[in-house]
Amino acid sequence: MAALRQRTRRSNVLSHQRALLDHTHRWVTTPNNDTLYSIAWLDLSGGPLRLTIPATGDRYYSAALMDMFTNNNAVLSTRTIGNVGGTFTIVGPGQSGSGPNVVRVATPHAWLLIRTLVDGPADLDATHRVQDGFALEGVSGAALDAYADRNAAAPELFGSVRRLLASDPPPATDVALLRRIAPVLDLTEPTAAEVDAMADGLTRARSALMSAGKRRAFIDGWSYPLPCLGDFDQHYRYRAVVALWGIGALPVAEAMYMRAAGNLENGFFDGTAGYQLRLPARMPLNAFWSLTMYEIADDNQLFLAENPLRRYAIGDRTEGLRRNTDGSITLWISRADPGGDRTANWLPAPSSGPFSLIMRCYLPSNELLEGRWRLPPVEEIRN
Numbered sequence: 001m002a003a004l005r006q007r008t009r010r011s012n013v014l015s016h017q018r019a020l021l022d023h024t025h026r027w028v029t030t031p032n033n034d035t036l037y038s039i040a041w042l043d044l045s046g047g048p049l050r051l052t053i054p055a056t057g058d059r060y061y062s063a064a065l066m067d068m069f070t071n072n073n074a075v076l077s078t079r080t081i082g083n084v085g086g087t088f089t090i091v092g093p094g095q096s097g098s099g100p101n102v103v104r105v106a107t108p109h110a111w112l113l114i115r116t117l118v119d120g121p122a123d124l125d126a127t128h129r130v131q132d133g134f135a136l137e138g139v140s141g142a143a144l145d146a147y148a149d150r151n152a153a154a155p156e157l158f159g160s161v162r163r164l165l166a167s168d169p170p171p172a173t174d175v176a177l178l179r180r181i182a183p184v185l186d187l188t189e190p191t192a193a194e195v196d197a198m199a200d201g202l203t204r205a206r207s208a209l210m211s212a213g214k215r216r217a218f219i220d221g222w223s224y225p226l227p228c229l230g231d232f233d234q235h236y237r238y239r240a241v242v243a244l245w246g247i248g249a250l251p252v253a254e255a256m257y258m259r260a261a262g263n264l265e266n267g268f269f270d271g272t273a274g275y276q277l278r279l280p281a282r283m284p285l286n287a288f289w290s291l292t293m294y295e296i297a298d299d300n301q302l303f304l305a306e307n308p309l310r311r312y313a314i315g316d317r318t319e320g321l322r323r324n325t326d327g328s329i330t331l332w333i334s335r336a337d338p339g340g341d342r343t344a345n346w347l348p349a350p351s352s353g354p355f356s357l358i359m360r361c362y363l364p365s366n367e368l369l370e371g372r373w374r375l376p377p378v379e380e381i382r383n
Contacts, residue, residue, distance in 0.1 A: 011043035011109070012141030016131045020118065023295075023306040030246035030302045030358060033312040034290050035060075036127055038114035038134055044092030045108045046139040048099060051076075054133025055085040060117040060287050060362060061130070062254055064230075065090065067107040068168040070243060072230040072251050074103045078287070079254060079363055085133070107168035112136070113248050117288070119317050150244075151299070154198035158185060173234060209241050210300045211266060218261040221377035222359070225252050245302070256364045260357040260378050268296060268354040274334030274381040281327030283316070284373045287362035290315030291331060294358065295350040302356050307348035308337075314347045321345060333357070333378070 017037040025031060042049060042065075053063060053076060062077035074080075076088060089099030092108045114134060118127040148160040162185055170178065178185075184201075187194055217223065230251035232239035242249050249257060262269040269275070283289050292313040294302035304312040314321070314331060322344045323329055332338040335349045349355050359375060367373040 009144050010141050011041045011144055012049060012136060012138060014038055014040040014112070014114075014134060014136040016128075016134075018124070018128060018131075020121065020124070021304060022310065022312060023304045026297070026301075026303050028247065029244070030292075030294065031304060032115075032290070032360065033292060033304060034288070034315070034317075034360065035115035035117050036131060038112075038116065038131055040112040040136055041141075041144055042090065042105070042110040042112055043108070043139075043141050044090065044095070044105060044110065048089050048091045048095060049136060049138035050099065051088045051090055051103075051112070052133070052135040052137070053081070053085045053088070054130060056083045056116075056130050056133075058083065059127075059130060061115060062250060063112065063114045063134070064248070064250060064254075065103060065105055066111045066113065066248065067105055068109050068111075068164065069107070069170060069232070070111075070230075070239060070247060071106065071232055073105050073110070075251060075254050076103070077254060106171070109168050111248070115250075120319060154195055154202055155190060157202065158187070158198065161185060162188075177234075177236065205240075206244070206299075209237070209244050218267075220374050221261045222258045222375045223261070223267070224371070225249075225257055227252060229257075230254075252364070252369060254363065256361045256368060258359040258361070258375055260359070262354075262356065263380075264354060266300075268356050269349075271335065271349055271352070271354050274332065274336070274338065275378050276381055277331045277333065277378045278376055279329045279331070281323070281329075283361065284365040284367040285361045285363055286365060288316055289359065289361045290317075291347060291357060291359050293333070293347050293349060294356045296354050296356065302358075305348070305350040305355060307350070309346070309348055311346075311348060314345065332381075334381070 015038065021031045021033055051063065060078050062075055064072050065074045067073050086101060088101040088103050090103050090105060091097055092105055097104065116127055116130055118124060147164065148156040184198065190198065226235070226238055228235050228238065229242065230249050246257065259267060261267055264270055290313045293305050295305040297303050321329065322341055330345060332342045332346045333349060335351060337343055338346055357378065361368060
């Protein structure tokens, strides 16, 4: 993944992740182990770009075009354009819409994030061939500017915010918010006292956002995304929470992300017990599902957990998955191997410390989207 980041230091260059992520990859919180990513930072200030999407057969994919406020301006995917491929013209604000299949982005810069389904290590070569069919053409991109990271000091962080708001202005509907925060953003040379106040405010805000799970409404032991996920409008707090917990989320029509409530106040499992999750024979979705195990790292970031099976998620495509006689599936979640037939359906937990479980359902049906079907709860195993 370090090599992927290295190749994405220039805009308008598409780079591919070639290996499935594991516990050693910690470049973004809540990664998935179902798809390979292809990534490009787009600079549309010099003119439109052309994106070619290959025919993918029956393989799921999605190409999300996000503006600099992480809104999905368009998702070109199995759901929206099918699997036959095509060529698309990506244009920025104020540019003419000439070219095939125009897709307009709301800011001069954007993030292209492509997910291509891979069915385990044996499917990597075939997945790479599909990835190689994606192409991005147009004006040469400049070197990417350096901006503050999420843990930068307050003056550096606010300096980056000023630069980004200048290069990629927000919509007019954000004017009221910008007026309220202008006194802070305008502090180009803050005093020591002002720096301390800014740092204290950032600490308080981060703490409030990272503990948002305490205030989540869990239904039968799961939290469900808001309808505005991936296209946030004026839901500023929710956008900030998603940026910290799992940036780059797809809209709910494309994928739904459900987080288990756990047995701790912050929505995590303490890891001391074993658990089971019994799923129906048919889930209400039109693509695939997976349950991913995450360990809790610094700043409550979630990363894949090291385990003896090198199994980081379990889902309907997991090799050897065993079904019950009625077609339902019982998943076993624990630190220790449950043994016997249960091992085939075992999702290993971290050897120590708390963990989090996130269920992904791709192309959810209306039954799930509208809340008429809910996941069953994760239950503690009682001997």
